[in-house]
Amino acid sequence: MTKKHNFSAGPSILPEEVLQQASKAIINFNNINLSLIEISHRSKDFVMVMKEAKKLVRELLEIPNGYSILFLQGGASLEFHMVPMNLMKINGKAAYLNTGTWSKKAIQEAKRFGETIVVGDSSDKNFSYIPKNFEIPTDVDYFHCTSNNTIYGTQIKKFPNTSNIVACDMSSDIFSRKIDINKFDLIYAGAQKNMGPAGTTLVIVKDDILEKTGRNIPTMLDYKTHINKDSMFNTPPVFAIYVSMLTLKWLKQMGGIDQIEKNNNEKANLLYSEIDRNQLFKGTANVEDRSNMNICFLLLDKKKEVQFNKMINESGINGLNGHRSVGGYRASIYNAMQIESIKLLVDIMKKLERN
Numbered sequence: 001m002t003k004k005h006n007f008s009a010g011p012s013i014l015p016e017e018v019l020q021q022a023s024k025a026i027i028n029f030n031n032i033n034l035s036l037i038e039i040s041h042r043s044k045d046f047v048m049v050m051k052e053a054k055k056l057v058r059e060l061l062e063i064p065n066g067y068s069i070l071f072l073q074g075g076a077s078l079e080f081h082m083v084p085m086n087l088m089k090i091n092g093k094a095a096y097l098n099t100g101t102w103s104k105k106a107i108q109e110a111k112r113f114g115e116t117i118v119v120g121d122s123s124d125k126n127f128s129y130i131p132k133n134f135e136i137p138t139d140v141d142y143f144h145c146t147s148n149n150t151i152y153g154t155q156i157k158k159f160p161n162t163s164n165i166v167a168c169d170m171s172s173d174i175f176s177r178k179i180d181i182n183k184f185d186l187i188y189a190g191a192q193k194n195m196g197p198a199g200t201t202l203v204i205v206k207d208d209i210l211e212k213t214g215r216n217i218p219t220m221l222d223y224k225t226h227i228n229k230d231s232m233f234n235t236p237p238v239f240a241i242y243v244s245m246l247t248l249k250w251l252k253q254m255g256g257i258d259q260i261e262k263n264n265n266e267k268a269n270l271l272y273s274e275i276d277r278n279q280l281f282k283g284t285a286n287v288e289d290r291s292n293m294n295i296c297f298l299l300l301d302k303k304k305e306v307q308f309n310k311m312i313n314e315s316g317i318n319g320l321n322g323h324r325s326v327g328g329y330r331a332s333i334y335n336a337m338q339i340e341s342i343k344l345l346v347d348i349m350k351k352l353e354r355n
């Protein structure tokens with residue numbers, strides 16, 4: 001069996017060796033003759049997994065003391081709700097940057113808790129750019145942004161300098177590039193884009209921003225609960241955390257964030273260069289805001305679509321269709337994607353041009 005070239009936006013590609021190890025652990029974990037998914041989450045073997053996963057997150061992102069690392073459930077979508085619930089004071093205010101579908105959903109949830117100001121908004125051009133030079137009022141409880149817009153293929157390259165508390169949805173580009181953790185007070189990311197399988201959400205939160213809302217927060221939705229219980233208040237999603245841990249280990253072994261950022265730049269440049277060179281194609285995102293993870297482009301000559309799709313399918317490329325709100329194509333080239341798969345796609349684009 002030859003594996004397909006998986007350009008899926010999420011759940012998405014994971015390293016081959018991680019899949020191999022994960023499948024082994026399902027049958028016989030750590031040679032204890034039990035499956036990873038049938039042992040107690042309080043057993044020594046699983047507690048070590050949780051410890052290692054947190055240690056790797058801390059190491060790879062160079063997270064200083066004062067921040068807690070949590071593995072929760074509910075996806076990034078539950079964080080849209082938990083962030084305002086835990087950070088917005090009663091009768092408080094929050095500022096949001098509206099850069100796409102996921103930002104919009106986050107804004108919708110914040111509005112349930114209080115005044116939600118949109119300080120920058122790129123909906124006027126179908127979210128093809130990142131708003132800049134916006135002002136964040138000083139009296140808001142926090143500012144929220146989405147670092148990479150998975151659907152529209154834009155990415156924040158420079159985060160605002162602000163004295164406000166900053167919360168960021170990094171679901172689709174966490175661990176893909178160096179970030180200055182000191183610029184953020186809360187980061188969250190659903191695992192299934194760049195870290196592991198669906199089922200767990202990584203949350204990195206600065207401890208001293210919590211317990212300031214005056215709100216009576218339900219136990220499971222209170223970050224403090226999970227901090228106090230080391231992400232083990234209830235049964236954690238053991239499989240998703242284990243596979244995330246393996247992926248982070250893989251990332252560390254290949255040279256960590258510095259190396260992966262280099263690879264990701266190289267991969268993205270290769271595809272963007274072809275999109276810009278080849279007259280048949282056109283990128284949809286503003287050039288300076290282009291994402292290195294999700295590359296959106298159009299095939300300008302609609303008559304060639306059938307042929308292009310056929311060529312893609314025949315070469316074993318999977319998941320290249322664009323999101324319905326942008327159309328065209330979207331190549332999601334997360335950390336685990338090999339440059340060979342992108343070279344293959346570029347070759348097909350060239351071939352289409354020659355025909």
Ligand SMILES: *Cc1c(COP(=O)(O)O)cnc(C)c1O
Pocket residue numbers: 010074075076077078102146148149150169170171172190191193
């Ligand atoms: C996929 C995605 C989400 C939604 O994540 P779930 O874990 O499915 O809730 C949120 N934000 C961004 C940026 C995403 O890419």
